[in-house]
Amino acid sequence: MATKKNKRRGIKIPHIKKPIIHNEAPGTVTYTGKKENVATKVEIIDYSKDRYHRVDSENIEDAFSFESSEHITWININGLNNTKEIERLGEYYNLHPLIQEDIVSTNQRPKMDEYPEYLYIVFKMLHYNENGDFINEHVSMVMGKDYVTTFQEADGDVWDGLRDRLENAKGRVRNAGADYLMFALLDAIVDNYFSVIETLSSKIEFIEDQLFDDDIEEDITQDIQILKKEILRIRRAVVPLREVINRLEKIDSDLIESKTQNYIRDLYDHIIQVSESVDIYREMIWGLMDMYMTTISNKMNEVMKVLTIMASIFIPLTFMAGIYGMNFEYIPELQFKYGYFVLWGAMILVFFGLLYYFKRKKWL
Amino acid sequence: MATKKNKRRGIKIPHIKKPIIHNEAPGTVTYTGKKENVATKVEIIDYSKDRYHRVDSENIEDAFSFESSEHITWININGLNNTKEIERLGEYYNLHPLIQEDIVSTNQRPKMDEYPEYLYIVFKMLHYNENGDFINEHVSMVMGKDYVTTFQEADGDVWDGLRDRLENAKGRVRNAGADYLMFALLDAIVDNYFSVIETLSSKIEFIEDQLFDDDIEEDITQDIQILKKEILRIRRAVVPLREVINRLEKIDSDLIESKTQNYIRDLYDHIIQVSESVDIYREMIWGLMDMYMTTISNKMNEVMKVLTIMASIFIPLTFMAGIYGMNFEYIPELQFKYGYFVLWGAMILVFFGLLYYFKRKKWL
């Protein structure tokens, strides 16, 4: 019945036919993102208190040679479209097929899966690229006893500070285990969320300034709509990650040392702070629409006042002129010598009287 | 008192008399859907690691012959209006009368009932048909030790991918038990929700594009209202199913093997993702109304400006012409030789002065 009416009036949403997807077997490793022609790059950093060794390669098997060492190994893989390589690695590390699927499923929401030998964490790396477009990169991490493997869609990340600390043995990271490395990687991700939110906050202020500016003529509905979508996507990355970190804080696993727990607790504090900011900015973006509506109404009010003043003043005057434009044989005033000037006087009186009236109404 | 006023003003909602329904005994098997003349079709797939056998029949009793085998049997029944057949099957499998009632009650919300010998799950299959109408099909599933029975209202479903995997022994399904089959069926349902939501998202974007388009003249309230109803119906299918899958993940039943639990956990992740998307799109659909309101106000503003400019320019000029149309005996300006041209000059001055004024106000 609703559909019938739809045909009768209003626009007709064209029928958008999506093919019924014949779903694949669970555990099928299919890359679902957009960066499809990226050559896989492997970055291997092997370190201990006294040692730092870095290898860059395009061959995922180079990573396996480090495994038997007593050092901590961070294997960072850029490029997820070569699903074959992911499967090879997954086999080597004995990763569950569902995990292999999630590593390349860019729509997978942030989550943590606990396995006896490793933890698997999915999260999102957010940033604005050089065109100001909002980028949401799917990243996964597998942490085992002495290694951390990270999987990114493409080159470029927020971990350069950490790389620097690893290379130059700054901070605590070289003295600690794979669990601390995992924490440090997540910490950099969360720190970067603060910077993304700050950019968003600048955009909100920019629109607010436009709204408070009398001269704005453009329709900013669209801009507000874009902000709405961005904040919703940020929220979608942050809220489940908050749950992940909360679980991480309370986890009972041999893989995480108790002294790292303090750091994870601190990280949880940070992600809560991010998610509170997200909620506040969300509320403010929604409020922008109301503000815009008010602005439009105020402008309309101003337009109406100009019309009302012009019409209210000149319509009566035109009527007065019309009277003495009539052709009656006997209109006594027309014969008065100074009739014309008297009428002008009357008109000027009416003119200023109405001006005064509008002045008192504060319309001028 | 409210009713009294209702009579006094406004439209009168006509009294819509629904007959008081004399409720039926619980456990009465009555089909409540709209597909009433569908011939029951029974599809039986019997398989094990090494074997695949498929029978299509119109006789529900054909299914019973497979029961004693050591294989897994999937019995898919299309058409629920032959309640007699459902009762026969229910008797054979010893289904509780309330379950038999729920199989054919198309209004039943998604739920799971646990019985010692089987699990009963209700869910909804959603899709847009070829006319773009939103279809919400009631589906139930009974899973026992070595069989799964599914009940659909009509032909056509989202399980062709699964049928293919069964027939060609792709993936894990032929090696696993009835619990994995149940999972695979639900997995296909949830995967399809993603595609439904994507269609909805395209519709939202279509309306947004209309709103951002200056030329829109149609009233799109109705279209937004239809979207609202669709998202509410999707939500009604998704949210209770999420609870069902959550319980399924934690269930303590002999019917479900522990290694299937990993897959169900993954499924739970997916349905959470669906339900988050539903919430986001819901919020966006609600936001469309505000956007439309703003668009209307912007248009009205533009109309008002045209009126104000035309009236404000020509009303004073008409007044000036009116002055010299008067018939006073003595109007000195009328005798001036170039009076007429001087007046034209004044009029052109007023005309451009007002144009400049509106230009500066950015109304032009």
Add this chain to the structure above:
Amino acid sequence: MATKKNKRRGIKIPHIKKPIIHNEAPGTVTYTGKKENVATKVEIIDYSKDRYHRVDSENIEDAFSFESSEHITWININGLNNTKEIERLGEYYNLHPLIQEDIVSTNQRPKMDEYPEYLYIVFKMLHYNENGDFINEHVSMVMGKDYVTTFQEADGDVWDGLRDRLENAKGRVRNAGADYLMFALLDAIVDNYFSVIETLSSKIEFIEDQLFDDDIEEDITQDIQILKKEILRIRRAVVPLREVINRLEKIDSDLIESKTQNYIRDLYDHIIQVSESVDIYREMIWGLMDMYMTTISNKMNEVMKVLTIMASIFIPLTFMAGIYGMNFEYIPELQFKYGYFVLWGAMILVFFGLLYYFKRKKWL
């Protein structure tokens, strides 16, 4: 301070003095409803598997004679204003004074009180009467080991289907105990909620149709307001009853057999479905106001366009005519032979030029 301003401007809400109620002792049995002159009618149905006996009386003591039998007795009392009779019955069945008070307190919200020997349940029977007015009847139920007593404000209820099944031994009810009777009574109540909600849904669709109809001129704020109040009252009946049934499902009482629990679980499913529908319709009713606002603005837009078009076309033309109505001695055009026709040509040009302009702006 707020009050001071209230006096200064706006309407003055008159001081509505409600007498301070000197509250009565708890347990005082006072009827608070509106059906005050209803003669108490007692309907007694005494049944077992093999037996069915019905007595209609106006004397509440007739009910007591059935008590010692081995059968199940359903005593249905219509009319609550004879509080004396209620007290007599309460004494006989040893009901707590607070229960006696609640039986006749029509404002009491749905709830369940557990006592060792009986359960006491309050709920609301909802229906639209023949005038379309929404009726909310206060009903209570006491269930003991072998009896159920129901208390209604007036004649007429939703239990005729149940009476039929009792008399003709349809379904399970004659073979089951008082707990199943209690379930069957509640089941009929909840089933009827579906019908009430369907009526409401038809009303919402009726108003929606009005809104989508171009010709609507009436102010439908009031109609929406009435719907709002109705849905709020339905919600008030449904939500606490949902909690009651939830508790009933989990209760640990000798009064309820385990096989009845399955039925109560099903009932719980139904009331959840009702309460979800209530939430959805509530949201839609609230949305009607926004839709109405949009409709008003669209209409205003149309009015403004007509005004703008008429004024923008004829004001300049009138000015042109005004020019050549002036009485200057020397206006060269006036002497041109075809001046008049040339002017007409110019006017027609302006006329169609403006028409074309408005056409291109899609205002026509």
Add this chain to the structure above:
Amino acid sequence: MATKKNKRRGIKIPHIKKPIIHNEAPGTVTYTGKKENVATKVEIIDYSKDRYHRVDSENIEDAFSFESSEHITWININGLNNTKEIERLGEYYNLHPLIQEDIVSTNQRPKMDEYPEYLYIVFKMLHYNENGDFINEHVSMVMGKDYVTTFQEADGDVWDGLRDRLENAKGRVRNAGADYLMFALLDAIVDNYFSVIETLSSKIEFIEDQLFDDDIEEDITQDIQILKKEILRIRRAVVPLREVINRLEKIDSDLIESKTQNYIRDLYDHIIQVSESVDIYREMIWGLMDMYMTTISNKMNEVMKVLTIMASIFIPLTFMAGIYGMNFEYIPELQFKYGYFVLWGAMILVFFGLLYYFKRKKWL
């Protein structure tokens, strides 16, 4: 930055400098209400099953003489500005300094503090005074083994019904202990909330009637704002008291007998009912603003229609008259004998044509 803009445009909220309060030591007994010159009045009711004795005094020490009796003593103190007296009493009954502070802190929200020898409960007594102003009186209660002390800001309360039942030995109160007295006092408070809410509901209906009335010209924003504030204050009194009574129901204290628990459970039912009503009326008050907005827009629509009809009819007619007011030498129509009458005919045609057009558009 926000502040900078504030200076640039809009109104400037003047800087409201509140002195930084140098907070007092916790436990300092300072009266914070407005009834500062109230003489303390002490009302002592001492009763048992067989005995009723009442003393009115202005001396708080009179209360102490009753303490050693075996009777229940209710000491009601009106007037809190004599903090010295409160401290004396606090010392006598050994009340914690923080309780003494709370008794006279009128901003203290409802709460319960459990001490081994007594319970301390804070709540609010609400009523509309004879001017229709909303009054929110701070009341505390200390209940010990055989006494209840109540503290009110001023004379006049909702306990006259209870006093009557005490004096005339109606109901259960004279046979029960201090815990039942405490219950009865709270019960009267909650009963009175119903009456306050009913007054509010009448006010809402009054405003609704105004809104549905075509003639309303006043701005009722202010009246709605006052209602908003009243409902928020009621909510602030009700919601924490609900928690208090909930805790009271579950408390494990020697001071409360188990048979009083039934009554407290009933009281909890009532306060839930109050708080549900508060939520409903809150929603309705918020809805009034939307209704008012719609009403304004409807009125504007009507104004616009009158303008559009008048202008659209007479502007073209004036143009037609203007044509034949021109002074061209050769205007053939002017010489036609019945030209004037033919024009009148044309004008009448245009007039009725436009009338018909507006009629068909339902603007008339």
Add this chain to the structure above:
Amino acid sequence: MATKKNKRRGIKIPHIKKPIIHNEAPGTVTYTGKKENVATKVEIIDYSKDRYHRVDSENIEDAFSFESSEHITWININGLNNTKEIERLGEYYNLHPLIQEDIVSTNQRPKMDEYPEYLYIVFKMLHYNENGDFINEHVSMVMGKDYVTTFQEADGDVWDGLRDRLENAKGRVRNAGADYLMFALLDAIVDNYFSVIETLSSKIEFIEDQLFDDDIEEDITQDIQILKKEILRIRRAVVPLREVINRLEKIDSDLIESKTQNYIRDLYDHIIQVSESVDIYREMIWGLMDMYMTTISNKMNEVMKVLTIMASIFIPLTFMAGIYGMNFEYIPELQFKYGYFVLWGAMILVFFGLLYYFKRKKWL
């Protein structure tokens, strides 16, 4: 795609490029606030029941000399930009590096960290400065067995009342331990929140008064926006502190004596009261926008009425005058002797007729 549209229409939010922050090692002590050139000031108050000693210094090491005493020591440090000093102190008291980081991270939200030897609490000190700007100062507190150290960004705080009580041995503070000092410090903070909220409430009332005032012409959107931001910042300080105090109430630590718990429970009451007020004022600020919208619409209505009345009265009169300004050879009325006066009569009739019509419509 959204971005593409953004380029097509509307304003273009300029690309705001924030540098990708290379995050620092956790535990790095970096001051993030704005008060960067503040000289560190150290205030040491050492007291016991009988003793009070105060030292003001600029050297943080002066604090260490008090440590071995049996007295309670309050060390208050103003100025956080000298991170070196903070690190020295942190080393002396053995504070975890993450705590040292949080002391100077002004964005850190309120929280409590429990360590065996001390509690660490972060909170915000709020006030309006002499320009009316809202100030949000980051404060931390470390409480050990016999000392409390507080860290503020700058001079000036809300603890002068407490200093006075310490110096003059008022109240309980000199007799109690470090836990009571900690309580007293927090109590002063929370008390001050009440004063901040009161200021905000005055601002809301100021804007309300402006809205109810007919003469307001300024756009107050901006002022409401500023209030929104202030309440959000207050909320951000209050809500997490409420959780902190709740945990403090339930904490099981040797550092807090049981008799101090009563005071903390009272403090918890206060912070709940603050946070309820915050929620209420938040709702009221959001409501202001609606009120403003209504006010604008009312004004527009008034403008429209003036226009409609002026135009509706004078346009028909002008038409009448236009009729008799026509130059037809034969217009019989023009020859009537008193035609002119008769017309005047008709015009006056129309004038008053329309006036009466508008009067009856209550537009005058």
